[in-house]
Amino acid sequence: MTGTRDPHDPHGTRDPHDTGDARDTCAAHGTDDRDRVLERFHLIANGPALFNAVVAGAELGVFTHLSRHPKSSFDEVRAALGLPAHQLRVLLFALCTTELIRRDGGAYRNTPVAEDFFASGGEDDWGDILAGWQRIYYPAFAHLTEALRSGENTALAAYPGSEPTLYQRLEHRPELQEVLHRSMTAFTLRSMSGIVDHLDLAGVEHVLDVGGGDGTTAKALAAAHPGVRFTVFDVPGVAEIGSRRMAGPLADRVALHPGDIFLDPFPRDAQCVLFSHCLEVFDGDQILALLTKAFDALPPGGRVAVYGYHAADDEQRGLYGARLSLYLNVLATGQGMAYPADDYERWLGRAGFVDVGTVADLPYEHGLVTGVRP
Numbered sequence: 001m002t003g004t005r006d007p008h009d010p011h012g013t014r015d016p017h018d019t020g021d022a023r024d025t026c027a028a029h030g031t032d033d034r035d036r037v038l039e040r041f042h043l044i045a046n047g048p049a050l051f052n053a054v055v056a057g058a059e060l061g062v063f064t065h066l067s068r069h070p071k072s073s074f075d076e077v078r079a080a081l082g083l084p085a086h087q088l089r090v091l092l093f094a095l096c097t098t099e100l101i102r103r104d105g106g107a108y109r110n111t112p113v114a115e116d117f118f119a120s121g122g123e124d125d126w127g128d129i130l131a132g133w134q135r136i137y138y139p140a141f142a143h144l145t146e147a148l149r150s151g152e153n154t155a156l157a158a159y160p161g162s163e164p165t166l167y168q169r170l171e172h173r174p175e176l177q178e179v180l181h182r183s184m185t186a187f188t189l190r191s192m193s194g195i196v197d198h199l200d201l202a203g204v205e206h207v208l209d210v211g212g213g214d215g216t217t218a219k220a221l222a223a224a225h226p227g228v229r230f231t232v233f234d235v236p237g238v239a240e241i242g243s244r245r246m247a248g249p250l251a252d253r254v255a256l257h258p259g260d261i262f263l264d265p266f267p268r269d270a271q272c273v274l275f276s277h278c279l280e281v282f283d284g285d286q287i288l289a290l291l292t293k294a295f296d297a298l299p300p301g302g303r304v305a306v307y308g309y310h311a312a313d314d315e316q317r318g319l320y321g322a323r324l325s326l327y328l329n330v331l332a333t334g335q336g337m338a339y340p341a342d343d344y345e346r347w348l349g350r351a352g353f354v355d356v357g358t359v360a361d362l363p364y365e366h367g368l369v370t371g372v373r374p
């Protein structure tokens with residue numbers, strides 16, 4: 001395994017201007033420093049309110065306003081947003097508490113993280129990520145105890161249909177499917193550097209991206225590998241979203257392939273099968289079935305690549321992995337988690353792949369596991 005992650009910045013997101021000691025889990029492994037644990041507890045206890053304040057701030061345009069007009073007075077922010085004065089005062093108090101904005105000498109400004117995360121207005125805007133978490137992920141968490149007790153994704157009952165996963169049921173809710181995929185697209189773009197930098201496609205002409213969503217990853221890889229074409233295999237509603245977003249010079253190298261990745265055959269002319277943020281949503285048997293399908297679809301010398309959240313260490317700590325794992329079990333599939341790389345390496349071996357290896361410690365607690373069909 002290779003490591004590239006700053007141990008004090010496991011998500012690759014630390015404010016470079018922050019010289020304080022706001023370090024994450026990894027920095028304090030092996031210690032039970034009461035002050036640090038207390039600080040984390042207070043943040044967690046109050047986190048849901050502050051989370052929603054950040055979403056509201058993004059939706060109301062606080063960060064985009066401060067990006068265009070740094071050093072705005074309260075009255076200037078109020079004139080731009082049109083909120084009642086008292087409610088704006090409360091919102092700005094909360095946002096200053098998050099430290100995404102600061103008030104210096106009566107003027108408000110974005111801190112560099114807010115400027116990067118919420119002011120770009122691009123497809124990778126964190127406002128879209130959090131909007132999806134607010135509308136889809138977090139309402140489900142009220143069912144967590146029940147879901148853990150029963151071993152079922154009980155929060156799925158809020159979605160019409162009889163299918164066992166959120167992904168299938170959202171086929172009946174195109175508007176929410178769009179929200180989820182806008183959120184996923186933005187997060188995928190934010191966590192993309194690991195796969196773009198480390199996936200070796202030398203000698204590969206065609207990549208099959210299984211559970212490839214709306215094609216965001218395939219498009220980024222197509223841009224980085226000009227000679228390679230991509231087929232994105234996902235449910236029909238998501239392929240439809242992908243086709244609406246597919247435009248420009250990359251569109252002729254990225255094809256959408258609607259279907260069910262378990263029930264329908266994999267196209268057989270790819271030299272690389274990629275699972276990006278896909279296998280972690282399933283259980284071990286399903287993962288082994290998908291890896292075996294990939295093995296059967298590949299020619300000798302063909303490669304498999306598994307990119308996504310990895311449990312970071314033996315204690316399996318990780319903010320992103322823990323949140324994802326809980327969400328999967330309470331709502332999305334009722335199984336799956338940010339598995340450690342060792343699990344993936346074992347599954348690849350059992351499916352028949354050789355030369356199995358992992359690039360670990362990629363941004364946002366990600367890793368890349370690869371293998372070769374002999």
Ligand SMILES: C[S@@+](CC[C@H](N)C(=O)[O-])C[C@H]1O[C@@H](n2cnc3c(N)ncnc32)[C@H](O)[C@@H]1O
Pocket residue numbers: 165167184185188210211212213214216217233234235238259260261262276277278281
């Ligand atoms: C967590 S998302 C990852 C999407 C994309 N690879 C990315 O990194 O953004 C998992 C994807 O698997 C797809 N999926 C889940 N079950 C599926 C099935 N049975 N057939 C086809 N696609 C499926 C979902 O629709 C979803 O797009």
